[in-house]
Amino acid sequence: MTPVPASTRRRARRGGGRVPYALLLPALLGLAFLVLPLVGLLVRAPWSALPEQLSSPEVWQALRLSLICATAATGVSLVLGVPLAWLLARTELPGRRLVRALVTLPLVLPPVVGGVALLLVLGRNGIVGRWLDSAFGLTLPFTTPGVVLAEAFVAMPFLVISVEGALRAADPRYEEAAATLGASRLTAFRRVTLPLIAPGIGAGAVLAWARALGEFGATITFAGNFPGRTQTMPLAVYLAMESEPEAAIALSLVLLAVSIAVLAGLRERWMSTP
């Protein structure tokens, strides 16, 4: 380290300590705005009645369904989203920019609109839905698989964006090296590319999972709100708010705990990224 003259050092420290009030005030307000509601949730939580609230079979039903559906939606996103990200990052697909725009559209689209769109396509009278019904006797709306589809629709873009970024950061020459060793493009993808981008896939999957867990609009539009079948945690919270607010708070606490756990898990993953 090069020595710094004492005067410069003092000035630097004083400069670093003084923050303009015009920035400090809104910053603190913003922080309070984000944190206070969560604090309120903790303060108002019916801690004594909590065990009883959480042990009700409805809560467990909703939680179980939420976890299963979010995990299944993440699975669907992985199976379809990773190859899609590869296509976007590694090939000269014609109209690739348009495809990427379309992929990211569900990120900004109000989820309710997504639910309506899904209903129009996969509903009993939808273009694909009618065919699925007549050919396989398969109906998706207002079923548990419908919840998975609605959640995957909203969550998959998070995974695609994350994996595509990881692919772009990974040196494609490793795939060339694999090719010179006799690896087909698929083998190179499986044995070289996938392990290289594993941290990106992990982060994308966690993001997608968290998004799927909290999904409300598309789910209630496309899959409805049937306890045990399509009523996930966010739906149960919303419904409970009208009849028994204490139960809603209890359910919210569970979701908050899951979210914090996800954040902690993500942080771990990001820290362990090579």
Place this chain on the structure above:
Amino acid sequence: MTPPALDARLRVDRAAFSLDLALTAAPGEVLALLGPNGAGKSTALRALAGLLPLTDGRLALDGTVLEDPAAGLHTPAEERPVGVVFQDYLLFPHLGALDNIAFGLRCRGLRKAAAREAARPWLERMGLAGHAASRPRSLSGGQAQRVALARALAVRPRLLLLDEPLAALDARTRLDVRAQLRRHLAEFEAVAVLVTHDPLDAMVLADRLVVIEDGREVQSGTPAEIARHPRTDYIARLVGLNLYRGTADGHTVTLPDGTALATTERLTGPAFVAFPPDAVTLHRGRPDSSARNAWPLTVAGLDLHGDRIRVDLTGPLPLAADLTHGAAAELDLAPGREVWATVKAAQTHAYPA
């Protein structure tokens, strides 16, 4: 005469650059492509590996045609019996040294255990038996280079390609690795082609050099031939000779601008004249000696060159001269100073262009 193991004419056209190069090599021969940056060395290597399609030409290895654009034939990289050692090695960062070497064997259908078994002797041959599980990140430059070489050799390629194999190493390691690489290449029974911009690497490692500039071969031959008879300024600079091209008539070679050089060889027609910088003598005034090769020149620059001082001179015959420190001090050399340079005819070397 046995047919060449490598028989290629590589033609690759790109927007601002074209490569047109014929390469042949016998089994066991080590060929070096030597040239300045941007000459097309790496393009040639990628074309041989199948990573870059040929625009035109033909590539045959051991009598099998691998690529022939006219016939619509392009064997993809993964189906060529070719091994590549990349400049920065490109060892797979998520695999240990042993699994890196075993990678190609696994791609050829071997089970994990069998591939590792087959890869282990390579690790031992490279003196890395204790590093089987080491990730590339924890290997030194020299070790990584050996793992990359073993990985390429483990699949028994019929053509080994090395892209600037020593460029990523520091000077000390380079010396060791160059000696080891020379030994491994000598044992290798098929054709090896290495690409380098370092003449020393090329001369030590290769049986034959192909010098390329602007995508074309400008000269090829054994290292000794090329060092003795350079045919372009680039090679002359590499091997440290002053080189001039002119027209010979008896014992005189006349350069395009009229400057005449006396030589011992008797030649007629287009010819090169070369002499080493230490054959030049500098004088403060016009020399009285009978030297016919004497020119008034201006000092353009001075540089330390080993234990000598390299003087760059401009004038009727731009040349480089090597002087001892004593001689340089005595002449009181500085940029801009006028001096006379003489070269004895016996120290020049003329050969047909």
